[in-house]
Amino acid sequence: MARLVEIASRSRATVGDAEYERRLAICSACPDLQYGTTCRHCGCLVKVRAKLVESTCPYPYASQWAQ
Secondary structure, eight states: OHHHHHHHTSSSOBOOHHHHHHHHHHHHHOTTEETTTEETTTOOBHHHHTTBTTOOOOOSSSOTTOO
């Protein structure tokens, strides 16, 4: 999984470690996280999506990452 995050973030802007951990904590608590790795709403690997600046939480009613 770490390798996938590295590959995805090579040519894209990434968030800092604190923001990354905050996003992952929110995803981990979400009932729509499947298999501990995959978002039910978009099918992405949350560890990859959470690292990228341009990504948003795909929760249907409101982003769970909004601060």
